[in-house]
Amino acid sequence: TAVLQPFQKDELDEALEKASMKDNKTVIIAVVNKAYVEGEVVPNMLDLFLEGFLAGENTRELVNHLMIVAVDQTAYDRCRYRGLHCYRLVTDGVDFMGEKIFMSKDFIKMMWSRTLFLTDILKKGYNFIFTDSGIHFVIDFGEEAFNFEFIKNDN
DSSP states (O other): OOOOOOOHHHHHHHHHHHOOOOTTTEEEEEEHHHHHSSSSSSOOOHHHHHHHHHHSSSSSGGGGHHHEESHHHHHHHHHHHHTTTEOOOOOOTTSSSOHHHHSHHHHHHHHHHHHHHHHHHHHTEEEEEEEEOOOOOOOOOOOOGGGGGGGOOOO
């Protein structure tokens, strides 16, 4: 059985601090593995994901608040090569490099690892927007879209 390792606090803190929006500690998070960063298709999924920020309407600056969470070494190396904010998520006993079949043991471990990781980010006082790297940011909805103060219970 795989045991989830404690997260590498120093590296995570550093990545969050660099990527977060300074006024509200919000970070955009996307998880990638080897399949997203290389392969037979050029451009790859990571390239297309980043292109959405560059080609979108007022979205170029959002890349500065993007933290790529790499679940294998190949994805981490490619992220670092691209000069992005990167974090290497390690789960002991599981190789996330390849495809995981929906609801298989490794898929469940991957989902729990991701959930615990996101919980750790919240415990550190950060807000996050979790996105899939297949999503393209084509419009910046303005700062109010990332202001979580407006969510209040008036009852």
